[in-house]
Amino acid sequence: MKKRLHFSLLFLGLVIFGFGLASSTGYNTYYVSETDSVENASSSEAFDKMMQVLTHERCVNCHPNDNVPKQGADSHPHYFGITRGDENMGYQATNCATCHQSENNDYSGVPGAPEWSLAPDKMKWEGLSRVEIAKSMMDAERNGGRTPEETLHHLTEHELVLWAWNPGLDANGNLREVPPVPKDEYIAAVKEWFENGAVIPSE
Amino acid sequence: MTISFQINGQAKSMDIEDGNTPLLWVIRDMLNHKGTKFGCGKAACGACTLLIDGEAVRSCSYAVKFAAGKSITTIEGLGNKENPHPVQQAWIEEIVPQCGYCQPGFMMATAALLEKIPQPTDEDIDKNIINVCRCGTYYRMRKAIHKAAQIKAESIDPINS
Ligand code: FES
């Protein structure tokens, strides 16, 4: 999340000729499909699977559009008036780490993972459609300057993201809900989607 | 497992069966420092707030294993009768506590705040001091926080600081 690397805007030529992901030169972002061709079927299935996860509250709760972290399956505003603060970690003396550590705490029901924080304001996903979220996460202006490779890494390897499948117990001792797609299937779907050119279907 | 840390300036090594034991239990029940309070056990009220390496932490939700190698300060280590911390001095002068139960947590949170923001505004206080006081001493606490900031500023030796 803290990585601030740069990648370019749309590199239309590559997109038009369907070369898919460029190499680590960092060019290219995504390809918006205008038609649902047969060739796109598998990529679009992968997209569906990936977006079932990325639109789940386990992800969107930390990508708010109003600087207020959300909690729970009903995505209520974080209790105690917590908001983003200057560095996505709350306020100077009361911040995420006042209560959240690098692991879930099943005694208190407080969730935790390494680098616990909100996604930066530009990465707001709350209220967006799945296509809008996909465009946002592939847009260097809005994804923290990540190359597609770095976005792939964030989506499939970042411990904070993968925490979604190990969200621990809530304050009432009940297991938090996990995303609707198993972790391995999700990771495979994300990789497949990127390998097939990161095609974002039309709305 | 053996976990070593500093508490109020003293080195301690503890034999702990479960590294996930809340630090609060260790401090109250094993080390017998009763100043840090249990309120909710869910990181919601702030009664258990103490400092770990200078940062305010809610110890009911902090596994003791994470304290290894760190320096913990509880209300007992903030200052003493002869040499009170500015927060303790201000709390006495403003006669803040009612039942007193929540107060150590508030005082530790305030001590952390003044290290980050030496002269906090009311807005800074509203954002950072979000503990719960069932007796409703918030009004006196706010006055005491401002007073503590003043005492702290006056106590800084301009020659040696
Ligand atoms: S006892 Fe820890 S926050 Fe309430």
Ligand code: FES
């Ligand atoms: S003084 Fe009684 S709870 Fe705060």
